[in-house]
Amino acid sequence: MAIQKRKRYASVLEKECVACGTCILVCPKLAITVPRGIYAEVNTDLCIGCGLCKKACPASVIEMITNLAEEEINKNEKERMV
Ligand code: SF4
Ligand code: SF4
Numbered sequence: 735m736a737i738q739k740r741k742r743y744a745s746v747l748e749k750e751c752v753a754c755g756t757c758i759l760v761c762p763k764l765a766i767t768v769p770r771g772i773y774a775e776v777n778t779d780l781c782i783g784c785g786l787c788k789k790a791c792p793a794s795v796i797e798m799i800t801n802l803a804e805e806e807i808n809k810n811e812k813e814r815m816v
Pocket of ligand 1: 754757768791
């Protein structure tokens with residue numbers, strides 16, 4: 735039986751990010767990095783969707799995503815692996 739679970743996570747508009755690092759400082763799960771100093775990236779496996787980074791971003795380039803379908807796909811993949 736498939737379990738439907740919503741996943742909420744942060745997503746950075748990469749082209750608009752100014753790589754200031756503010757989001758890194760506020761994230762309680764250490765889910766954000768700025769690889770190569772170009773733009774921030776969110777590790778969606780670590781992100782708990784708290785929204786603190788979105789509130790803190792001075793450039794307002796973080797949006798919150800709620801994804802149900804992706805979780806269903808992952809669940810189905812896990813079931814196939816059992
Ligand atoms: S706080 Fe905003 S502008 Fe600064 S690195 Fe994070 S996403 Fe980019
Ligand atoms: S939503 Fe919360 S946990 Fe996710 S990246 Fe932003 S601050 Fe970190």
